[in-house]
Amino acid sequence: RYEPLLSEKDTTRVEIGGAGDGGDESGDDDSPLPDELTRDSLELPALSEPELARHYTRLSQMNYGVESGPYPLGSCTMKYNPSFTEDVAADPNGAVHPDRDDATVEGSLELQYRLQDYLGRIGGMDAVTLQPPAGAAGELTGILIAKAYHEAHGNDRSEVIIPASAHGTNFASAAMAGYDVVELPSGDDGRVDLDALDAAVGEDTAALMLTNPNTVGLFERDIETIAEMVHDAGGLLYYDGANLNALLGRARPGDMGFDIMHYNVHKTFATPHGGGGPGAGPVGVVAELADYLPRPHVRESDAGYELYDPESSIGKLHGFHGNWLVLVKAYAYIARLGDAGLRDASAKAVLNANYLGSQLDYDIPYGPFHHEFAASTGEQDAADVAKRMLDYGVHPPTTKWPEMVPEAMLTEPTEVESRETLDDLARAFNAAAGEDDATLADAPHATTARRIDQVSAARTPRLSWRALDDE
Amino acid sequence: RYEPLLSEKDTTRVEIGGAGDGGDESGDDDSPLPDELTRDSLELPALSEPELARHYTRLSQMNYGVESGPYPLGSCTMKYNPSFTEDVAADPNGAVHPDRDDATVEGSLELQYRLQDYLGRIGGMDAVTLQPPAGAAGELTGILIAKAYHEAHGNDRSEVIIPASAHGTNFASAAMAGYDVVELPSGDDGRVDLDALDAAVGEDTAALMLTNPNTVGLFERDIETIAEMVHDAGGLLYYDGANLNALLGRARPGDMGFDIMHYNVHKTFATPHGGGGPGAGPVGVVAELADYLPRPHVRESDAGYELYDPESSIGKLHGFHGNWLVLVKAYAYIARLGDAGLRDASAKAVLNANYLGSQLDYDIPYGPFHHEFAASTGEQDAADVAKRMLDYGVHPPTTKWPEMVPEAMLTEPTEVESRETLDDLARAFNAAAGEDDATLADAPHATTARRIDQVSAARTPRLSWRALDDE
Amino acid sequence: MSGTPFAPHTPAETRAMLDEVGAESEADLFDIPDGVGFDGVFDIAPRTEREIRHEVAEMLSRNDDLVEFMGRGHYDHYVPSPVDHLADRSEFLTSYTQYQPEITQGFLQVLFEYQSMLVELTGLGVANCSMYDSATALAEAARLADRVRSASGSTVLVPDSLRDGKRAVLDNYVTGSDLTVAEYPTSEGTADVDALADLADAETVLVYAENPTVRGCIEERLTDIGALADENEALFCLGTDLLALSLLQEPASVGADVVVGSAGALGMPTSYGMGLGIFATREDYLRQVPGRLVGASEDGRGNRAYTLTLQTREQHIRKERATSNICTNQAWVALRTAMHVAHLGPDGMVDLAEDCVRYARDLAHRIDEVGGLQAPVDDRHHFREFVVSTDQPAPAVAGDLAEEGYAVHVVGEHEIQLCVTETNVGAVDGLVAALAEVGP
């Protein structure tokens, strides 16, 4: 099955300008600008609406989504995205310009305020900003808040400590904020090694960034001790919210001693991932850090709600107010579940991970795990096993990460899968377990596209149809 | 690829009643009805929303729609259905109860009035009812109007004349109204045989039902003579609007002498076919017949618009006001195209049919045709050829009908197809032309489901999952 | 824009295609005699998508924004969002009738599941893919009775309270047959079974009753009515709706031969009456069923597959001897209805149905406490709706209520009818207050 590029179907080159002199005010069809201010021509695909509808329909059918089947990508929390949240977000009354006077968008402010409040309760945080447009942006926000806090307190701290098993964004975000990254090796039990932490932490420590449960699903049992060590050294504790779906209603970062956290609403709160985005990465902080939040922030006022600039605000992380539509969907999802639903979501997410883990023929080195686990394919190449799983009509887990597990298959089924689906997944895993390397290396066999050559893609980058034409 | 039935996934049996006495008014969870008024239990599928979303998503992917590819079903006018018409129809302000006092639904009445007006102009008719919920219902409406007209004029007429090549619904609708059907053989040129008509028409003739262009795409050149013959005999002329897409802005049934017509808005005006429906079959009549239209009818009033019962109304063809959502979509489509667009739609529909016809290796016995043509597969079985076309990823035409063409492939590409798509279609046709009977009889080979056994389906009807369970 | 935005032809492509078919111009392709050609204008201005959305929104905003407490055969239940999103997938929405089952297994399976749900709900062996609405379904039931019972008589008995819409459609559908329609009396909102017993005789081919009835009453003597029909060798046709079926007596258990009614209460918003007609019957009458049927079969590899079946009943094959003229039906609405039923599940169906009994009971109780109003008028259990009597003229009460923002039915000089479901139960306080103001 092959769908031609739009450019291979039909393109038109439009010539621009010619007659106009820029002073023409007759409203006719001549170019309204002098030629020197315009481009000469524009060539783009030109297709009718029916042709476009078929193009995109066919392409969609060549794509796997959460409604296609299980999507157990570890650390990605690929939940079902309730369609009613789309309807809620589509409300035309929410489609306002971001520069509107805040007194004229009381409804939008109220929704934001309520979501700030919900997130604060769920995370045990005192204040929450909704502005960061993604998890990584949330991390940068949080680290900038830590930096501003330290600077305001006359502390010149240069290091951020991050476990080796952390998400890559942690490292990159800390570096973007100008920090040196101190990488913390995992202990034998897969958790933070307190001795290593003790060695790393000190007066240069601006913050420790931690995911809990960590990226193999283990709860950092020593979190209270960890928090004490970091705080005693004058550092702050940052919580990476990627794995929050494990803990809803069971534990809160704020209660564990974290000072700053981000929420991945496109994970925990079921907003769709959209093929890579948009997400949203709200950041919660303890009261002491509230004055550093990005501006503007929403608060209650006499008249209802208003925007204001926190006193020591770090500034902005988005040109406007972040990813509004995503935030509305998150609000709707949280409202749908409520206390009991949120708590149940985590319970079922953890149950599903444990059940699936129990059905696999592969070793799972670390436990007890919560919402996700890292199985090891041992002698087999995890990436090949994943490709082979495609032949069974399921999406494979995250592979070869984190590195603490050799040939890792980081698997997070989420709460939405049924036992039957988990059994299907287990069958797909286990079928690959017995196969020879040649079969695996050649997989997948049953997909529209066979194994794709990554090396030539990178060696000879062809990143546009113009690049293809030039060949 | 197989998707289990809902019943094969999970069902629950709910027991009903028990505690309730019917007099319970405490609002608790007990059954609010006495047991003797309720069923004992109910067993139905019980699945979570994510499971349902996947079920229906997968089933949709096992279905071919207009956005999947060309759909040249002759006589069905499978146009692209513009998605904006869905948005227009989804307006919650249009979601009113059908019994609302007409003074409180002025907006709904205005839309209906405008659509009546548009359809009248397009068909050359003086008054239009929107009530019939489908083309066949429109036919019955029209024939009942003819019957009421004749009865009101003291004419006891018992026959409706219908060409042999007409749609099956024409025969069935006339019969439902109590008429004897007089079938008119086609002339050698594929059109109405005037001699045969002359022999058939007479004082028993209530009406002649005619499609123009007819079901092999030929315009009935003698339509003026035909109309004169029928009118002279005291009969009425009924126009089956199934093929109206051939004539928009080029000819109007009213101008040809037709007294009554129906419109298939799900054909000509691009409302989606929905896997078999809903459609809508508005009926237009000349002024003399306007008093017979179904009740209620929309007209202008001092205050705006109102419902009224036409003086000699035939009554009703739908419990309420017909298929509202479909009518809104038709209104939006007509408004989008306007005069020039409607005229162009027919021009391109006819051009596409002629172009496609010119590319086929099969004989097309009758012409010049307009928006559709009937190719003959000659020695090959037309149904087998159609099955083989499925292997080329296209939807085949209507087969083995009308019977005046042996092994007919009645083909109507509509205006929405591009030359490239028509060439693809022609390739699919022509590829089958050279193939042996065994290959054809075994086709399709590349589809999810292979050739389906129709005989056993009819011989051993299994029409529900309960029937499957009982086996 | 000089043409339709939905055709892809550039002028150059049009020219090339005309050349290919040997025509000078598009006009040359039309074989229309001069006398009947049209060269006038419709005077319909083309508008953009945006303009039309604005125009229709503007038009429909002129409907008064009233909270509706209306029913009488057309009900408002909340349609879960996934129904909209999944049913709008173009593979479903834009497909045709499944004449090529090999590439339309998806829709066929949905329709098979829809039929199966009706079989479960009615207890009858066969359900078709859909009729237009409950009125046409009833009319087709009468025609079925005519075919299977024509030797014995020609009378169809319907309640005197039958909605005009149903009666008028029934009259039109039997106009070509020998059937005559007669009414039997009702009392306290349900069938007067004793009177019905007097009327039913050997001439009777069909007895029609409803549960709930048009006044919202739950019929208590269905078994007696079924027996009466049976004694007279008439078919017993029961009119109902999908939600009522989930809670009230199973039709098969009371002797129903045909079940008709509205399915549109589930799956569709209140679209000015657009809906879906249920049609289910005993397997005995399978070959007399109107409309489309989907059956299970096998494909060439022995896998289960679905297909339209028993098409020899239908108009495109049997022409004037078909069981009905129906062709285009309400398949997409059936798909939506099946999705809604599946989304509710049996628990959700029964819970909602029981709520509809409670809502009506509780609202009637509250209204009855208002001086000058009596509710329910009928001494019956009610489903969703009931009749209220007022001391004031009912049209004036309804008019006053409209001023207050509520739409209700006027069903008698001093009777209004109210329907309450999960979609308007939140507004009952306001309604009761308004009624207390204007009703007594």
Added chain:
Amino acid sequence: MSGTPFAPHTPAETRAMLDEVGAESEADLFDIPDGVGFDGVFDIAPRTEREIRHEVAEMLSRNDDLVEFMGRGHYDHYVPSPVDHLADRSEFLTSYTQYQPEITQGFLQVLFEYQSMLVELTGLGVANCSMYDSATALAEAARLADRVRSASGSTVLVPDSLRDGKRAVLDNYVTGSDLTVAEYPTSEGTADVDALADLADAETVLVYAENPTVRGCIEERLTDIGALADENEALFCLGTDLLALSLLQEPASVGADVVVGSAGALGMPTSYGMGLGIFATREDYLRQVPGRLVGASEDGRGNRAYTLTLQTREQHIRKERATSNICTNQAWVALRTAMHVAHLGPDGMVDLAEDCVRYARDLAHRIDEVGGLQAPVDDRHHFREFVVSTDQPAPAVAGDLAEEGYAVHVVGEHEIQLCVTETNVGAVDGLVAALAEVGP
């Protein structure tokens, strides 16, 4: 409802699964020390779909219903309906980043086409899959300049009229580098190129200019700015938007090294500022590009196939040495934008862009005729928007206009700014009348 409606587990299934994993209860599965366990409540009541739809609709209806004549980097263009319907297909909407390209060819191809459209529009060789918005795209451009020009200096020059939102984001993104941001003056709404020439020096690593500028002016000396950057071995970064790109000077032709800006003007409604950042640059800097890139390759059968490529630039591989921390991006918005561009086609793009010049020109002309108002303030050609000076205090004028139903920008003590596109051009008569009332 005692749990999430989006998990399928019945109590019996839960029990069976617990047994399978050897746990007594769900609580046993949580390995949480007592000290940090949470057994409180959030006090968030669960609501039904229907209730939440009603609740949010109610909340958002409290936004004042104003016709917006607003722009300054965020624009309202009509998004054709097929964009909504096609982008909402769940295979697109609910998919993740394409880590398994064999089953995500559809989205990859869409992103490849999006990148290709940007290459056509900018004339540059490389475009990424998306940044969050124009502000973060500009900030990433500065960081790219830092990487490729760090040997030569550390100054980023931006116009003094730069939106606060962009400036504030830029400041945060360069906080970890040695870059300093300095402003150059603007005059008549565009760059003061002579002053810029005085400021640009060997320390300069990036010169940023916008076309159109934040005041809606079309920059007339882009080539000079590009040359200035070039002379100082600085990168020339041009900020613009997709529609402007279709008509105004091609960035590559004026020497742009990086193009950033907003694509969200096409593909998205005005979602309170949610959008999509363009990022395109010369192929020279390919390996320094932030964010995701889709490349063409082949599959095992030799068929063309698409895949994410050059991932070694990215955080999940390169960690703290990545070109950016971006992971989740705006892919689905890019998909919508590509669909909108494809729907317009080149003719539609240019027509709409030309209309945006005419609309602004004509509206300014009409306003200028009102006594007490001058428009446009800047002696430039304008794109969509322009500044108006009033004799009255601008905030008061804006407040009065809001009373009349119009939302505008206040950009100075006596300056307001107006933006006009196809979506509000129908309301200009009212706006002009209101302005004539409140402005002078």
